Amino acid sequence: xxxxxxxxxxxxxxxxxxxxxxxxxxxxxxxxxxxxxxxxxxxxxxxxxxxxxxxxxxxxxxxxxxxxxxxxxxxxxxxxxxxxxxxxxxxxxxxxxxxxxxxxxxxxxxxxxxxxxxxxxxxxxxxxxxxxxxxxxxxxxxxxxxxxxxxxxxxxxxxxxxxxxxxxxxxxxxxxxxxxxxxxxxxxxxxxxxxxxxxxxxxxxxxxxxxxxxxxxxxxxxxxxxxxxxxxxxxxxxxxxxxxxxxxxxxxxxxxxxxxxxxxxxxxxxxxxxxxxxxxxxxxxxxxxxxxxxxxxxxxxxxxxxxxxxxxxxxxxxxxxxxxxxxxxxxxxxxxxxxxxxxxxxxxxxxxxxxxxxxxxxxxxxxxxxxxxxxxxxxxxxxxxxxxxxxxxxxxxxxxxxxxxxxxxxxxxxxxxxxxxxxxxxxxxxxxxxxxxxxxxxxxxxxxxxxxxxxxxxxxxxxxxxxxxxxxxxxxxxxxxxxxxxx
Amino acid sequence: xxxxxxxxxxxxxxxxxxxxxxxxxxxxxxxxxxxxxxxxxxxxxxxxxxxxxxxxxxxxxxxxxxxxxxxxxxxxxxxxxxxxxxxxxxxxxxxxxxxxxxxxxxxxxxxxxxxxxxxxxxxxxxxxxxxxxxxxxxxxxxxxxxxxxxxxxxxxxxxxxxxxxxxxxxxxxxxxxxxxxxxxxxxxxxxxxxxxxxxxxxxxxxxxxxxxxxxxxxxxxxxxxxxxxxxxxxxxxxxxxxxxxxxxxxxxxxxxxxxxxxxxxxxxxxxxxxxxxxxxxxxxxxxxxxxxxxxxxxxxxxxxxxxxxxxxxxxxxxxxxxxxxxxxxxxxxxxxxxxxxxxxxxxxxxxxxxxxxxxxxxxxxxxxxxxxxxxxxxxxxxxxxxxxxxxxxxxxxxxxxxxxxxxxxxxxxxxxxxxxxxxxxxxxxxxxxxxxxxxxxxxxxxxxxxxxxxxxxxxxxxxxxxxxxxxxxxxxxxxxxxxx
Ligand SMILES: [Zn+2]
Numbered sequence: 001x002x003x004x005x006x007x008x009x010x011x012x013x014x015x016x017x018x019x020x021x022x023x024x025x026x027x028x029x030x031x032x033x034x035x036x037x038x039x040x041x042x043x044x045x046x047x048x049x050x051x052x053x054x055x056x057x058x059x060x061x062x063x064x065x066x067x068x069x070x071x072x073x074x075x076x077x078x079x080x081x082x083x084x085x086x087x088x089x090x091x092x093x094x095x096x097x098x099x100x101x102x103x104x105x106x107x108x109x110x111x112x113x114x115x116x117x118x119x120x121x122x123x124x125x126x127x128x129x130x131x132x133x134x135x136x137x138x139x140x141x142x143x144x145x146x147x148x149x150x151x152x153x154x155x156x157x158x159x160x161x162x163x164x165x166x167x168x169x170x171x172x173x174x175x176x177x178x179x180x181x182x183x184x185x186x187x188x189x190x191x192x193x194x195x196x197x198x199x200x201x202x203x204x205x206x207x208x209x210x211x212x213x214x215x216x217x218x219x220x221x222x223x224x225x226x227x228x229x230x231x232x233x234x235x236x237x238x239x240x241x242x243x244x245x246x247x248x249x250x251x252x253x254x255x256x257x258x259x260x261x262x263x264x265x266x267x268x269x270x271x272x273x274x275x276x277x278x279x280x281x282x283x284x285x286x287x288x289x290x291x292x293x294x295x296x297x298x299x300x301x302x303x304x305x306x307x308x309x310x311x312x313x314x315x316x317x318x319x320x321x322x323x324x325x326x327x328x329x330x331x332x333x334x335x336x337x338x339x340x341x342x343x344x345x346x347x348x349x350x351x352x353x354x355x356x357x358x359x360x361x362x363x364x365x366x367x368x369x370x371x372x373x374x375x376x377x378x379x380x381x382x383x384x385x386x387x388x389x390x391x392x393x394x395x396x397x398x399x400x401x402x403x404x405x406x407x408x409x410x411x412x413x414x415x416x417x418x419x420x421x422x423x424x425x426x427x428x429x430x431x432x433x434x435x436x437x438x439x440x441x442x443x444x445x446x447x448x449x450x451x452x453x454x455x456x457x458x459x460x461x462x463x464x465x466x467x468x469x470x471x472x473x474x475x476x477x478x479x480x481x482x483x484x485x486x487x
Numbered sequence: 488x489x490x491x492x493x494x495x496x497x498x499x500x501x502x503x504x505x506x507x508x509x510x511x512x513x514x515x516x517x518x519x520x521x522x523x524x525x526x527x528x529x530x531x532x533x534x535x536x537x538x539x540x541x542x543x544x545x546x547x548x549x550x551x552x553x554x555x556x557x558x559x560x561x562x563x564x565x566x567x568x569x570x571x572x573x574x575x576x577x578x579x580x581x582x583x584x585x586x587x588x589x590x591x592x593x594x595x596x597x598x599x600x601x602x603x604x605x606x607x608x609x610x611x612x613x614x615x616x617x618x619x620x621x622x623x624x625x626x627x628x629x630x631x632x633x634x635x636x637x638x639x640x641x642x643x644x645x646x647x648x649x650x651x652x653x654x655x656x657x658x659x660x661x662x663x664x665x666x667x668x669x670x671x672x673x674x675x676x677x678x679x680x681x682x683x684x685x686x687x688x689x690x691x692x693x694x695x696x697x698x699x700x701x702x703x704x705x706x707x708x709x710x711x712x713x714x715x716x717x718x719x720x721x722x723x724x725x726x727x728x729x730x731x732x733x734x735x736x737x738x739x740x741x742x743x744x745x746x747x748x749x750x751x752x753x754x755x756x757x758x759x760x761x762x763x764x765x766x767x768x769x770x771x772x773x774x775x776x777x778x779x780x781x782x783x784x785x786x787x788x789x790x791x792x793x794x795x796x797x798x799x800x801x802x803x804x805x806x807x808x809x810x811x812x813x814x815x816x817x818x819x820x821x822x823x824x825x826x827x828x829x830x831x832x833x834x835x836x837x838x839x840x841x842x843x844x845x846x847x848x849x850x851x852x853x854x855x856x857x858x859x860x861x862x863x864x865x866x867x868x869x870x871x872x873x874x875x876x877x878x879x880x881x882x883x884x885x886x887x888x889x890x891x892x893x894x895x896x897x898x899x900x901x902x903x904x905x906x907x908x909x910x911x912x913x914x915x916x917x918x919x920x921x922x923x924x925x926x927x928x929x930x931x932x933x934x935x936x937x938x939x940x941x942x943x944x945x946x947x948x949x950x951x952x953x954x955x956x957x958x959x960x961x962x963x964x965x966x967x968x969x970x971x
Contacts, residue, residue, distance in 0.1 A: 045586050049808050051579070051687040052566040052588060054720050084804050086852075088829050095807035105862075154812070276852035278861065281691035281801055283721050 007211040007243070009236060011178055012170035013228075014206040017189060018136060019064050019162040020196045026135045026162035027055030027098065034157035035199060039141070047160030049093030054282050057082075061162040064194040065109050065133050066288070066296045068164060071188050071303050072128050074113030076293055080286040081107050082133075085275045090154055091138040099134035099165075101277045108132045109288075115188070116305060117180045118323060126181050127169040136161040158201070170208065175232035178207065182225045187304045187327045198366070209235050215249040219263055222256045231256040234263055307332065315345035324353045330367040331357065337374040342381055351381065351398075359399045376401045379408045388412065392464045423474070426458070426466055430474050433457045444479055451475055489966055490557055490651050490705040491733070497556035498549055501542045504556035508534055511558060511602070515649050521971045522625045522634070524644040526563045526573055528603040534558070541598060552598030553712055559594055560650035562638050563604040564611055565696065566685035567591055570601065574687050575619035576609045578809050578816050578836030588685020589720070590654060590696050590713045597712050602650055605640025609838045610806065611656060611689040613637050614664050614907055615900045618840040623897055626668060627969035628935055632894040635665030641699050642669035648968045652709050653699040658689045659794055660889075660914025662697045663926035667889035667938025670928040670967060672706045672955060673699045677945045678921035679724035682717030688805040690798040691722075693918035702965045703956040706925075707732040710948060724946075735949035740956050746883040748773055749782040754887030754913045757787065765937035766888040769929035772961045773886070773954065782878060782885065787912045789867055794915035795908065796851055796864035803848025809836060868919050875920045879944040884954060887913050889926040889938035917942050925951040928964045 022032045028046035046053045062080060069076050083106055084096040100108040113128035138156035142149035166185070172178050182205070186197050197203040205228050210216040217235060222228050234256075239249055254263040279285075302310070304326050311322035311332070325332040331352055338348055356377075360367065380397060383389040389397070389412070400406045433454060434441050440457070443450040451472065458471045488496075497504050512531045519525065538556065542549070549555055561567060564574045566584040568591075573579045591601065608618040616639025617623040624639045626632040627647040634643045638655030642665035645653050655662040657675035666673025674697045681696045688694055698709035711732045717723045750770055755763055773779065809815055811832035818835070820828045837845070851860040878885060892910050900907045917924035922945055926938040939958070943950045959965050 045584075048813060050566075050584065050586070050814065051572075051574075051582070051808070052564075052584070052683075052685040053586075054684050054722075056719060056721050086804060086807060088807070088810065088825065090810070090812045090825055093808065093813060095810060096804055274854050276804070276849060276854075276857075278800065278804065278852055278857075281722070282688075 007213075007240075009173055010170045010210050010212060011172035011174075011232060012208040013168045013172065013178060013181070014208070015164075015166040015168075015182070015185065016136075016204040016206075017164045017166065017195050017197065018199075018202040019061055019164065019194050020199055020202050021194050022058060022060055022064065022162055024058055025160035026058050026061050026133070027160055030160065032161050034161065037157055039153070039155035039157060042157035043159065047093070048156055049159075055098060055280075057283065057286070058162060061133060062109070062286075062288070063292075063296055064162075064192070065131065065164055066293055067192050067300060068166075068189065068194060069110030069113065069131050070293070070297050070300060071192055072110075072113040072115060072131070072166070072185075074110035074128055074131060076110045076288065077107040078288055078290075079107060080109060080133075080288055082280040082283040083277045084280050085134075085277060087273070087275060089137070090152070091140050091156075091159070093138065093156060093159055097135060097137065098280055098283070100132040102130050103277075106277070106279070115181060115184055117177070117184050118319065119177055119180055121320075124171075124177070126171045126177075129167045129169050131167075132165040134163050134165055135159070136163050175229045175236065178232055179225055179229040182228060183327055184304065186225070187329060190329050191301055191303050191307075193301065198368075207232055209239075210249070211239060211243065214239070214243065215251040217249065217251070218253045219256050220253055220266065223258065227256060227258050230258075230261060231263055234261065238263070315339060315349070317345060317349055321346070321349045321353060325349060328357070328367075330370075334372075334374055334377075338377050341375065342378045344381070344385070348377070348381060351377070351394075355395060355398050356402070359402050363399070363403055365402070370402075371405060372402060373405075376406075376408055383408060383412060390464065390466075390468065392459075423470065426462075426471060427474055429458055429461050429466070430454075430471065430478060433461065434478065441479075441482075444475070445483065451479075489702050490554075490700070491708060493651065494553070494555055494557060494708075498552075501549065501556065504538050504542075505535060507556070508538070508558065511649070514647075518627070518647045518649065518971050521630055522627050522643045522647055523622050524560070524605055524624055524640040524647065524649055525603040526575060526606050526619075526621060526640070527571055529570070529601065534600060534602065537600060541600070545598065549598070553708060554594060554597040554599035554652075556598060556600065557652060558600045558602035558650050559709075560603055560605050560641055560644040560653040561591065561601055562607055562641050562653070562655050564607060564656055564687040564689075565591060565654060566687065567601055567604065570604060572604065572687070573621075574610045575607045575621060576837065576841070577620045578832075579687075579814075580620075580816070582815050584685075586685065588696075589682035589717045591685065593712050593715075594654075599652075599712070603644075605638070605644055605653065607640055608637035608661075609841050610687070610802070611637040611658055611661055611694075612802070612840050612844050613900070614660065614911060615895065615897075616640060616665070617897065617900050618838055620838050625897070625971070626894050626935075627971040628670065628931075629894070630971055632896050632935070633668070633900070635668030635890070635894060637661040637665075638673075638699065639665045639669075642666055642671055642673070645669070645671045645699055645701055646969045647971055651701070652705060654696060654709075654713070655699050656686055656689075656694055656696050657914075657918065658693045658695075658798060659911050659918050662699060663889050663914050663924060663938070663940060664911070666699055666926040667928070667940075668894040668936065670931070670936030670938075670964070670969070671699055671701055672703060672925065672927060673697065674706055674710060674925045674948065674951065675917060675923060676710065676714065676948060677724075677923045678918075679722050680715075680923070680946065680948070681713050682715075682720045682723050684717055684719040684723075688801075690801040691805060692801060693794075693798065693921075695918075701967065703952055703959050704733060704736070706955070707736045707952050710952075714948075732948060732952060736952040736956060739949055739953035743776075746777045746950070746954070747881060748777045748779045749878055749882035749885035750779055751784050751885055751887040751913075752781050753784055753787055754891070757912065758888045758891040759893060761893060761932035762888045762891060762937055765930035765932055766886075766939050769927070769939045769958060769962065770886055772958060776957070780882070782882065784874065784878075784916070786867075788909075790871060790916055790919065791909060791912050793864040793867040793871075794911070794919055796860050797868065797919070799844045799848035800851045800861050800864075801848070803845045803852060806837075806841070806845055809833065811836070871916060872920050875916075875922065875944075883947075884941045884943045884950055886939060886941045889913060889940040893932060893935045893937070913940055921945065923948050923951055925955055927955045927958050928967075929958060929962055
């Protein structure tokens with residue numbers, strides 16, 4: 001192990017989340033639902049930044065931001081203040097972005113919060129530095145890649161869509177922690193009902209990563225949680241290699257190419273860019289009243305941490321199972337629907353977070369398109385409990401329920417797909433196995449653990465339909481007889 | 488004939504609007520080439536058709552229209568749907584807005600007619616109308632002199648009889664300065680009284696659209712039409728419902744309350760002798776009835792500095808959007824980086840004065856200089872506000888000459904820009920503080936008009952109109968036309 005393996009990794013994240021559940025953009029009445037629309041049809045004089053136009057604040061966006069701030073345990077500013085952040089870029093119609101800033105005379109909507117996560121079974125706090133409300137720029141569209149495109153086209157449909165910029169303190173110590181944090185954050189936002197992070201471009205992350213004592217690298221515009229983890233892992237390996245070779249890590253901005261799985265240098269950051277922040281004179285500070293904050297706090301839905309606690313109490317689940325369920329809100333909802341009809345909660349939870357989730361991923365099903373009668377899961381579990389279905393059969397039937405929507409009871413009846421529990425018949429199968437495999441029988445006589453192999457042979461002969469418990473009993477009694485007669 | 492009488496005539500016989508337009512266009516033909524008030528004039532045929540429609544569509548409600556049939560000249564930084572709006576800049580030479588400014592909507596709703604777009608200093612940066620990218624406008628009282636600015640075209644259109652009413656915008660005196668130099672009335676309303684939606688911004692925290700007219704009652708009519716809350720402008724004051732300023736004016740006029748008037752010592756002392764004399768004479772008229780007292784407003788130079796710092800800082804931001812991508816000046820972007828293309832558009836599209844102010848403004852806002860300039864300017868702005876709060880505890884209005892100088896000759900501005908900047912000293916305070924201010928024509932010196940400025944506390948426009956009307960009665964400065 002080289003010495004730099006022990007260097008501490010410091011990671012901070014800047015997350016941009018579109019408030020996709022808003023009806024209109026942040027500063028005008030244009031509909032915020034711009035996706036799949038013809039370019040430059042989802043615009044008005046305000047979000048095109050035409051001369052003379054003025055912004056007016058979308059109140060609902062402010063309420064959403066306050067809800068998010070509350071859920072992330074932040075201090076909320078008593079005044080809503082916007083600044084102009086200046087930089088020339090063609091996707092930015094005014095060549096400044098209306099945003100927020102932290103500093104003397106400025107205030108973001110919220111600051112100093114935290115998110116609790118669990119890493120390897122241990123709780124950890126990731127602090128939130130601040131939350132900004134700001135407007136999204138338009139989009140530059142290239143033919144093919146940016147390097148080879150003969151022209152740039154600009155689509156302003158996205159221009160002015162409400163964004164939250166959530167900035168963490170550099171409290172994250174590994175790519176895995178970053179993933180766990182982001183999963184938690186996304187879950188919180190989903191529970192609040194302010195965004196649909198699954199929508200293209202609704203969720204973008206800038207990740208800052210450095211080794212203690214070395215220059216900081218920013219990876220811009222990463223589009224998914226999985227890519228954040230991959231990009232950070234890539235950077236750690238890259239930077240370690242440079243450090244091991246005695247090199248220096250330059251302060252720079254890099255781009256994550258998710259197709260190639262590499263980060264690429266965009267520009268060095270020798271100079272801090274000067275955005276010439278100043279308060280937007282078109283948006284005088286608005287008071288955020290205690291009453292409003294209270295009212296929003298009161299109407300907050302149950303949040304992931306609360307739900308995890310409740311799952312542990314109400315369903316006697318351990319923290320791990322409760323967390324996996326709750327962070328997948330739809331899965332937790334499915335669990336609770338099933339739990340109304342089925343009270344072996346741990347068994348239900350296990351089925352959902354292992355096989356069920358695996359098949360959903362396997363079939364690449366978006367949970368929103370999942371047409372599943374939760375009662376089918378309940379029926380499946382009950383047939384299993386009754387001994388009508390074996391584990392193996394349960395595992396075989398589950399994907400058919402998910403993908404084909406079969407009715408378990410009907411299917412079992414019509415296919416004769418039931419468990420072999422006929423003792424006489426099974427006994428004859430066991431005798432057959434004993435005849436064919438005297439060596440295995442001998443082993444089993446000497447070592448009780450070897451019985452499993454015999455059970456396996458019986459199961460094979462019956463196509464997995466034999467009741468394994470019954471088979472075990474039969475084998476044990478036959479072995480007993482042999483011991484008694486043989487000695 | 489004043490607008491308030493014209494409207495009555497038009498309501499009795501709508502066909503008279505056409506006769507009036509005939510005479511107006513005749514006059515425009517006669518004087519426009521001498522003074523060049525307009526950047527765009529709507530052809531008479533177009534207006535005639537527009538009026539025909541207006542009459543047809545409003546048959547049953549003509550009586551309710553405050554501006555029925557009245558042509559209005561609109562400064563060319565106020566957006567007019569379908570009529571190009573240039574800000575007197577090459578950058579926007581062919582820019583046609585797809586929407587109307589709120590004030591334009593309001594005027595049209597009251598039966599007013601947009602007759603043309605008036606010349607101005609480019610992006611309202613200037614006080615002589617000479618920084619216009621197209622041509623300077625001349626003072627109709629002496630065409631070798633400037634009309635003031637930046638709303639110079641609006642003032643000259645009134646003074647030379649090309650339009651009976653006009654809209655200007657005022658960031659540091661841009662309505663009052665040309666009103667004073669051209670011998671007309673001009674009012675900068677309280678910040679937030681009139682919607683800025685559609686006004687192409689120069690310095691957003693000080694810009695206000697305001698009315699200009701040849702007599703006080705007409706001024707009050709136009710103010711009544713344009714004032715009021717606009718949900719599209721977050722700086723527009725929400726509690727102002729529709730106020731009939733004509734009624735408010737007459738209420739005061741008939742009651743004739745005695746006011747406590749403050750006379751700003753420094754602003755008189757700093758004025759040229761002829762200006763001082765004429766203004767003092769007008770003040771004497773007021774003081775023969777009201778209670779007058781000299782007051783002091785020190786730190787004039789700092790006020791000017793603070794004003795220009797804030798204005799340029801905001802301008803550098805407001806004018807960032809002009810980059811040739813979406814509208815305005817087009818250049819060939821082929822094979823050039825964005826930065827190169829933007830730089831060329833902005834270098835070609837903006838005139839010298841605008842480029843200068845953008846550059847200084849960007850410098851002022853940059854890290855390291857922000858505190859030294861911008862933050863200090865904001866502090867001074869607060870101090871000035873407090874000073875005015877203090878003054879208005881003991882005074883209802885304060886008066887001074889509008890401009891400390893007579894209209895300069897064309898070209899003087901470029902020889903000595905600092906002198907012209909300093910000439911804004913009397914007017915910029917109202918914008919920094921956000922209070923209303925009016926310029927009242929009071930006298931001539933060697934054929935050149937002199938204006939008196941009155942300021943009052945926020946939302947005291949009726950008081951200003953009242954004082955103006957009293958002076959108008961005593962000086963007879965009413966509907967006076969220049970003959971260029
Ligand atoms: Zn819009």
